[in-house]
């Protein structure tokens with residue numbers, strides 16, 4: 001795409017076909033019972049996640065904070081505004097979160113994808129497979145037409161996850177979101193349903 005400072009085409013992995021063999025079943029709907037494991041994960045991965053996420057209050061890194069975050073997510077799910085899921089590893093353990101956020105209906109039929117994975121679960125295709133599954137949820141189960149995701153330019157791992165799933169960069173948004181305490185530029189990606 002012209003006019004953007006990063007050539008995301010160059011980030012496409014070499015055609016080894018690795019990601020075509022992604023593990024099966026990598027997400028499920030979040031439940032209140034996930035609070036303890038998610039609290040452990042956000043505490044254990046606080047430094048790893050900090051550069052890529054909004055600043056979180058200290059309460060987020062507690063059992064109660066995670067229980068509250070889950071309850072809010074499930075309320076948004078009930079209202080049709082969000083699809084909150086956890087990412088599972090090969091043994092079925094919770095290793096991260098992935099959401100469809102800001103579900104908009106009407107003429108837009110669009111939602112935003114957001115995700116994080118524990119550091120020690122990275123590097124083996126779980127996030128890529130989880131996004132693939134969320135794409136199916138968004139298009140087939142939710143009947144959406146479009147999925148969007150934004151990453152800061154430095155987040156090449158997240159961009160690679162999106163590109164492996166067929167997302168294309170469609171924009172560059174200056175000072176778009178407050179990440180790690182600063183208004184940061186974002187590369188904007190989208191995937192359109194074939195309809």
Ligand SMILES: CC(C)(COP(=O)(O)OP(=O)(O)OC[C@H]1O[C@@H](n2cnc3c(N)ncnc32)[C@H](O)[C@@H]1OP(=O)(O)O)[C@@H](O)C(=O)NCCC(=O)NCCS
Pocket residue numbers: 013018019020021022023048049052115116117118121122123124125126127128129150151152155157158161
């Ligand atoms: C972004 C994030 C989810 C990406 O995680 P990841 O581990 O790079 O992604 P995956 O789980 O899909 O693994 C991909 C890696 O596994 C390899 N891999 C092995 N088997 C694979 C398979 N079957 N399918 C896909 N990739 C596979 C890929 O080649 C790639 O390797 P590389 O890291 O050497 O390039 C993770 O870094 C993260 O949580 N970061 C912090 C939060 C964040 O940035 N969230 C997104 C904000 S926009």
